[in-house]
Amino acid sequence: MTHWLFKSEPSTFSIDDLMKRPKQIEHWDGVRNYQVRNLLRDQIKVGDEGFFYHSSCTPPGIVGIIKVVKAGYPDFTSWDKNSDHFDPGSTEKNPRWYMVDVKFVKKFPRIITLDEIKSHHQLKNMIITHRGNRLSITPVTEKEWQTILELATG
DSSP states (O other): OOEEEEEEOTTTSOHHHHHHSGGGEEEEOOOOOHHHHHIIIIIOOTTOEEEEEEOSSSSOEEEEEEEEEEEEEEOGGGGOTTSTTOOTTOOSSSOOOEEEEEEEEEEEEEEEEHHHHHHOTTTTTOGGGSTTOOOSEEEEOHHHHHHHHHHHHO
């Protein structure tokens, strides 16, 4: 099993929104970055776990855990002319973008803020702390995963 950090703006899609979905499952759509598309298509697998990270808010941070329940498949929102994620270069026969389905696992009792992550010696190399990082999904090491879990429950 691999661990990931999934970023979403809570004004667009929050962990509370996921909790309200039928069976607490939703597709993770709208990724429009080739590096992250490749992760969704080739590396993120059923059973992988991820931290749900609220971005572009005050304060940004990790709010809970999700689990991948469906591996990468074409992002059908890219074919929908009425979608904010429409891409005329992506077609059903030649999809450009991919998504996975995720399921709610747990909401933390408190947010693990970006400032807290940056100041923790065991998390200082976490990709989310890198200046200029704009990737919406990034890998998380086992050590980082365990440290965040300790912060969330301690």
